[in-house]
Amino acid sequence: xxxxxxxxxxxxxxxxxxxxxxxxxxxxxxxxxxxxxxxxxxxxxxxxxxxxxxxxxxxxxxxxxxxxxxxxxxxxxxxxxxxxxxxxxxxxxxxxxxxxxxxxxxxxxxxxxxxxxxxxxxxxxxxxxxxxxxxxxxxxxxxxxxxxxxxxxxxxxxxxxxxxxxxxxxxxxxxxxxxxxxxxxxxxxxxxxxxxxxxxxxxxxxxxxxxxxxxxxxxxxxxxxxxxxxxxxxxxxxxxxxxxxxxxxxxxxxxxxxxxxxxxxxxxxxxxxxxxxxxxxxxxxxxxxxxxxxxxxxxxxxxxxxxxxxxxxxxxxxxxxxxxxxxxxxxxxxxxxxxxxxxxxxxxxxxxxx
Ligand code: V47
Numbered sequence: 001x002x003x004x005x006x007x008x009x010x011x012x013x014x015x016x017x018x019x020x021x022x023x024x025x026x027x028x029x030x031x032x033x034x035x036x037x038x039x040x041x042x043x044x045x046x047x048x049x050x051x052x053x054x055x056x057x058x059x060x061x062x063x064x065x066x067x068x069x070x071x072x073x074x075x076x077x078x079x080x081x082x083x084x085x086x087x088x089x090x091x092x093x094x095x096x097x098x099x100x101x102x103x104x105x106x107x108x109x110x111x112x113x114x115x116x117x118x119x120x121x122x123x124x125x126x127x128x129x130x131x132x133x134x135x136x137x138x139x140x141x142x143x144x145x146x147x148x149x150x151x152x153x154x155x156x157x158x159x160x161x162x163x164x165x166x167x168x169x170x171x172x173x174x175x176x177x178x179x180x181x182x183x184x185x186x187x188x189x190x191x192x193x194x195x196x197x198x199x200x201x202x203x204x205x206x207x208x209x210x211x212x213x214x215x216x217x218x219x220x221x222x223x224x225x226x227x228x229x230x231x232x233x234x235x236x237x238x239x240x241x242x243x244x245x246x247x248x249x250x251x252x253x254x255x256x257x258x259x260x261x262x263x264x265x266x267x268x269x270x271x272x273x274x275x276x277x278x279x280x281x282x283x284x285x286x287x288x289x290x291x292x293x294x295x296x297x298x299x300x301x302x303x304x305x306x307x308x309x310x311x312x313x314x315x316x317x318x319x320x321x322x323x324x325x326x327x328x329x330x331x332x333x334x335x336x337x338x339x340x341x342x343x344x345x346x347x348x349x350x351x352x353x354x
Contacts, residue, residue: 001020003017003020003021004024004028004032007032007036007272008035010275012275013272013273015221015222015225018221018224018225018269018273019217019218019221021265021268021269022217022265022269026261026265029265029268029269029298030268030297030298030299032268032272033267033268033269033271033298033299034297034298034299036271036272036275036299037271037280037296037299037300037301040278040301041279041301042339043337043338043339044301044341045296045300045301045333045340045341046279046301046302046341046342046343046347047303047304047305047306047329047330047340047342047343048306048342048343048344049096049097049098049099049306049342050097050098050099050101050304050305050306050307050308050345051088051092051097051099051100051101051306051307051309052100052101052102052103052307052308052309052310052311053080053085053088053089053101053102053309054068054102054103054311054312055079055080055085055102055104056078056079056080056110057069057070057076057078057105057311058070058077058078058079058105058107058109059071059072059105059106059107060106060107060108060141060145061105061106061137061141061184061185062182062183063171063181063182063185064181064182064251064252065171065181065210065213065250065251065316066182066250066312066315066316067246067248067249067250067316067317068105068311068312068315069105070105072249073249073250073251079107082117082118085122086118086122086125089122089125089129090125092129092308093125093126097129097308098128098129098130098344098345098350099129099132099305099344099345100122100129100130100131100132100133101132101166102119102131102132102133103133103134103138103166103168104138106138108145112142112146112148112156115134117160119131119133119157119160119161119162120160120161122161123160123161130163130164130344130345130346131161131162131163131164132162132166132345133157133162133166134157134162134166135165135167135168135169136165136168136169136170136186136191136195137168137169137185137186137191138169139153139154139186139194140169140186140190140191150193150194151197154194154197154198154201158201158203163203163345164203164204164205164238164345164346165195165198165203165205165206166205166206167205167208167237167239167240168208169185169191169208170188170191170207170208170209170210170223171185171208171209171210172209172211172215172219172223173188173191173192173219174188174215174219174223175188177214177215177219181210181213181214188226192226192230195230195234195236196230196233196234196236198236199237200234203236204236204237204238204346205237205238206237206239206240206241206281207227207237207239207240207241207277208240208241208242209223209224209240209241209242209243209270210243211242211243211244211258211266212244212245212254212257212258212262213245213254214252214254220266220269220270221269221273224240224269224270224273224274227240227274228273228274228277231274231276231277232276235276238277238278238279238346238347239277239278239279239280239281239302239347240270240274240277240279240280240281241281241283241304242263242266242267242270242283243283243286244258244263244286244287245258245286246286246313246318247316248316248317249315249316249317250316260291263291263295264291264294264295265298267282267295267298267299268298268299270299271299271300272299278347279302279347280299280300280301281300281302281304282295282296282300282302282303283303283304284304284320284324285304285310285313285314285318285320286313286318288319289324289329289332293332293333293336294336296333296336296337296338302343303329303333306323306324306325306326306329307320307324308322309321309322309323330353333353334353334354339352339354340352340353341353
């Protein structure tokens with residue numbers, strides 16, 4: 001088959017060819033993705049020691065897939081005070097945690113300052129702590145709510161200490177599917193524009209894809225193609241993160257669950273299509289730890305981190321509310337035949353846990 005020859009030769013594949021890859025036998029596809037992964041990273045599997053903070057669940061938007069927002073199925077509205085956020089940060093800093101990942105709902109009641117001054121407080125007290133915060137969806141929301149341009153919001157974030165952007169809010173770029181699952185939220189074009197602006201400042205970000213709901217294979221491949229196009233321009237994406245849709249407590253009526261095989265094929269194809277994005281993260285929160293370990297042989301070289309507390313995906317059924325134990329996590333990676341390597345938020349290696 002020409003596509004196999006092309007992949008083995010390291011040639012770039014187009015949309016139609018990426019679609020053809022889905023028709024390959026799972027293990028044949030896995031071998032192709034694994035060869036690419038090994039060429040890039042050998043047997044190293046990256047993880048970081050991090051902590052998620054989700055400071056509010058009050059949200060103006062009404063995404064059908066969301067179980068976290070207080071305006072959806074399971075209202076229990078909360079907004080953390082800065083002192084409460086700082087208590088968490090003091091605790092994690094005292095335990096040597098190096099990254100704090102802060103994302104929220106789109107809360108119109110707090111004021112822009114609530115978002116930005118907490119970053120300044122964290123940075124002033126812990127200059128070494130990496131702040132990964134605010135999705136492009138939040139930046140879009142803040143720009144509309146407070147009548148500021150994307151540039152103004154981005155600049156104020158950087159001034160106040162945000163180091164990198166997480167990949168959330170990308171969902172699926174196809175406009176028809178996007179309209180169905182999260183109408184009114186940041187558009188695909190706007191999401192990409194915000195990341196392009198962020199990269200233009202020499203800063204790095206991640207990019208996600210929410211899959212396994214009502215989208216089709218072609219929508220996933222289209223999503224990957226749009227990422228590859230922007231990455232060719234900016235080189236600013238560190239990592240691609242396919243997020244497996246979690247089914248509980250939301251309004252997206254999905255009749256057929258995605259299979260493990262389809263998830264693994266999607267990881268593998270993204271490894272091959274995204275020839276310009278160095279890292280592929282199997283986010284154990286949405287794939288389960290077990291499948292994330294298998295995904296290491298299907299192109300994935302990063303399993304995210306210890307997380308400690310997670311509210312967005314766990315609200316929809318993921319087993320992540322309390323993170324994962326570091327020693328157990330590292331042991332699982334090692335026992336699956338890979339070398340656990342602790343990394344920082346920008347993929348500099350910190351320590352091999354071999
Ligand atoms: O954008 C919401 C997703 C995302 C569901 O950048 C759901 O390193 C599955 O983006 N089923 C937020 N997913 C999480 C996110 C993330 C996570 C870890 C690391 C990084 C990174 C980014 O969670 C949202 C949305 O796509 N999400 N509801 C659900 N029912």
